[in-house]
Amino acid sequence: MSQSDFNGDIGYSENSEINSLMSSKLKLPKFKENDxxxxxxxxxxxxxxxxxxxxxxxxxxxxxxxxxxxxxETVILELAQLDKAKISIKDFLVIFNRACRKNPFVYENLLxxxxxxxxxxxxxxxxxxxxxxxxxQTIGDECDSMVEKITxxxxxxxxxxxxxxxxxxxxYRKEKSDNMDIVDKCAELYEKQGEREKExxxxxxxxxQSSDEISSxxxxxxxxxxxxxxxxxxxxxxxxxxxxxxxxxxxxxxx
Numbered sequence: 001m002s003q004s005d006f007n008g009d010i011g012y013s014e015n016s017e018i019n020s021l022m023s024s025k026l027k028l029p030k031f032k033e034n035d036x037x038x039x040x041x042x043x044x045x046x047x048x049x050x051x052x053x054x055x056x057x058x059x060x061x062x063x064x065x066x067x068x069x070x071x072x073e074t075v076i077l078e079l080a081q082l083d084k085a086k087i088s089i090k091d092f093l094v095i096f097n098r099a100c101r102k103n104p105f106v107y108e109n110l111l112x113x114x115x116x117x118x119x120x121x122x123x124x125x126x127x128x129x130x131x132x133x134x135x136x137q138t139i140g141d142e143c144d145s146m147v148e149k150i151t152x153x154x155x156x157x158x159x160x161x162x163x164x165x166x167x168x169x170x171x172y173r174k175e176k177s178d179n180m181d182i183v184d185k186c187a188e189l190y191e192k193q194g195e196r197e198k199e200x201x202x203x204x205x206x207x208x209q210s211s212d213e214i215s216s217x218x219x220x221x222x223x224x225x226x227x228x229x230x231x232x233x234x235x236x237x238x239x240x241x242x243x244x245x246x247x248x249x250x251x252x253x254x255x
Contacts, residue, residue, distance in 0.1 A: 026053075028062060028066045031067050035133070036134075037097045038097070041063065041093050045059060056088050057087060059089060060089060063092070071096075071099050075095055075096055078095045078099070079092065079095060104137070104138050107134055107137040107138040111135065111154060114130065115158060124183055125183055125187065135151045152182065155183070155186075163189050168189070169186065169189060172185050
């Protein structure tokens with residue numbers, strides 16, 4: 001069944017057609033196999049609502065168009081068995097979750113391998129939400145407090161040691177219990193660490209440049225200097241000896 005067939009089956013009203021035109025310029029994020037289904041649906045629902053789309057059938061059609069082919073086929077076939085006039089986003093989410101369900105050990109392995117990548121996760125808040133999604137997929141989300149506790153533990157474990165062991169962060173955590181406050185403080189420490197590393201690298205570049213200049217100056221010394229004197233100390237000693245000899249000759253001539 002094609003996407004257009006599905007859209008026709010669930011029966012758009014005139015209002016939904018207008019809504020569809022209003023949302024035509026909106027580009028929803030593609031669903032990735034390891035994304036959290038509920039988080040992705042909530043995000044798409046929010047974006048479509050902001051764009052003026054209110055009809056749930058139209059929203060579901062838009063979301064289905066952003067699913068990978070194997071998942072899309074499963075979801076559409078199961079949706080087609082429901083009452084077309086009563087299909088809701090809640091129904092869609094149940095079927096969508098079922099189509100994407102994996103063994104908890106798969107999510108646990110993904111969580112274990114997850115590393116912070118500034119290009120992929122944009123910032124530490126984004127990374128925290130990704131950790132949170134994988135924790136929910138691993139243990140379920142029946143107990144929010146347990147999910148938040150494990151999420152923070154996993155999040156901190158994946159940060160650089162300097163941030164994990166920061167006395168400032170340890171003291172801050174004693175005063176703050178909200179996870180997002182702690183995440184923001186980690187982001188502040190991470191940025192400061194990055195700035196310090198840039199300063200150190202800049203100093204290293206200056207040192208390398210100075211070394212290059214010294215090497216350049218040494219290259220101006222005549223080649224026979226290097227063949228006669230193996231070090232600057234030897235050259236200095238030779239000059240001192242010559243000076244002493246000349247002084248002794250002058251003194252003897254004056255006596």
